[in-house]
Amino acid sequence: MNHYHYIFTGGGLSALLTLFEMIQSGRFSDKKILLIDSSSKDKNDRTWCFWDTENLFDEIISKKWNIAWFKNESFTNQLNLSPYEYKMIRSLDFYKLIFEAINKHPNIEIFHDDVIDYSELGNHCIVKTKTKSFTCNQIFNSIYNPEVVTSQTKFPLVQQHFIGWFIKSKEAVFTEDCPTFMDFSVEQKGNTRFMYVLPTSSNEALLEYTLFSKDLLSTSEYESEIEKYIQQLGITEYEIVEKEQGTIPMTCFPFWKNNTKNIINIGSAGGWSKASTGYTFKNSVKKSKELVQFLKTNSDFTKFYKSNKFRFYDLLLIDILYQTNQYGSAIFSSMFKTGKAALIFKFLDEETSFWEDLKVIWMCPKGLFIKALLRRIF
Template identity: 85%
Template sequence: MNHYHYIFTGNGLSALLTLFEMIQSGQFSDKKILLIDADTKNKNDRTWCFWDSENWFDEISTKKWNLAWFKNNHFTNQLNLKPYEYKMLRSADFYKLIFDEIAKHQNIEIIQDTVTDFSELGNHCVVKTKSKSFTCTQIFNSIYNPELVKSQTKFPLVQQHFVGWFIKSKQAVFTENCPTFMDFSVEQKGNTRFMYVLPTSPKEALLEYTLFSKDVLPKNEYETEIENYIQQLGITEFEIVEKEQGNIPMTCFPFWKNNSKNIINIGSAGGWSKASTGYTFKNSVKKAKKLVAFLKTGNDFTNFHKINKFWLYDLLLIDILYLTNQHGSAIFSSMFKTGKAALIFKFLDEETSFWEDLQVIWMCPKGLFIKALLKRIL
């Protein structure tokens, strides 16, 4: 039975970011590392977007913007994002960058197989796949178990679900230097629904119909709404170049409580998506950096996670969206009506002072949050 220092069960975003950070640190070249996943990750299966002021992954960013539209039925704001840039990154480019780097290191091995079980046995761990078993010192698990969240009621689950079309239009209708961050002018139907538009040229864009809600829709409902929006833009002829579909769990469920000394849950399995927004890429970059820094000084994964004030803020918003989903448009509109995008992004990055927190909180419908807080207390 082959033994490794570290095994990654799953090689999705969180695993690849963590391994990339380990490589960049130069301190793990003497450790045997194994990645196991049934997927080869050799195609463009998703698009990540994130705001950034630190030039992360600039070399593979498809597009960058300094401006963005926020829209609803009552107002339209063009947001100045500086000092941030909003970036678009295609997964195929990300996978190639990471796997090209992995190929340079003989201590890292990749196996295409399905993980069926993993466990901690004293001072070592065992990972079982359909074809064989492996032992290791520690496991980074990114296999998400939705039943953990669904089997309890204390921490509600709101799903960010979407369908996206990359289209090429015959009409030049898109403002290339300004994406639509959120357009709540689409019919809400008792939910939190918006359109998201990322133009890469005057005739090309990714359009995503997105919901923050408890339940997903039949696929044709997303696509009907995208078609309606395309018509409203004045597009009469277009080609669908690619399609994508996703579902991101938005919850404050304490995934970290399932960590053990030698097994840590990462990615969606570890609650690495930002609960209040579903934004995953940047949050995962920051978590990966913290995890690798932790590895240099500690070896008990139960000590890794630290709860903070932003967890409570996220919890209150998720409570509101879960119980009164129709208020999502009003909450996000109140935040972006002032146009202070940089402050909001800093808040969502969990980097604000308490005084800055209050400035953002004061923008929001206070009654909703006071009611949610009292319900949590009582």
């Protein structure tokens, strides 16, 4: 049975970012590392977007924007994002970059199979796949088990779920330099529903029908809403170039409490997505850097967690979306109608002062948050 210093169970975004950060640090070249994932990562299976003021992964950014639309049934607001830019990365470009780096390091191995079990046995761990077993000192687990969250009621679970179409249309209807960040003018049907449009040219764009809600829809319902939206844009002929879909858990469940000395949960399994928005890429970049920095001086994974005020803010919003899902449009509309996008982005990046927090919170419907606060207190 082969033994490794570290094994990654699952090779998604968080695992690849952490492994890339380990490579960049230059501190782990003497460690045997194994990455286990059933996928070969040779297809463009998703799109990641994030706002940024730096040059984060600029070499693989496929598109960036300085302005964006926010829309609902009663107003349209063009947001000035400065000093931020809104950036898009296609997953295949990300995979190529990471695996090119991995292939230069003979201490890192990749094994394609399904992980069926992993556990800690004293001072070492064991990982079982369908065909093999391995031992290691420590495990980075990114395989999300929804039952961990759904088996309790203290921390509700809201899903961000979506289907997206990359289309190429006959008509030039898109404004290439201005994406639609959220369009709540679509019928809400008792939920928080919006359309998300990322144009790459005047006749090419990614359109995603997105919900923040408890329950998923049938594929046909997402796609019929996308078709309806395309018609409303005035498009009569179009080609679907690619499709993508996803589900991101939005919850403040304390995943870190399930870490052990030698097993850490990362990614969705570790609560690395921003609970109040579902944004994952930039949050995972931050967490992966923190984790690799932690590894330089500490080997006990139960100590890798820092709580902050933003988790409580997220908890209140998730409580509202779970209890009264129909108010999502009103909450986000109140923020983006009067607020500066840069302040909101800074707040969502968890980089604001308490005074700046109050500015953002004051924009929101106060009755909803007071009720959520009282429910949490009592």
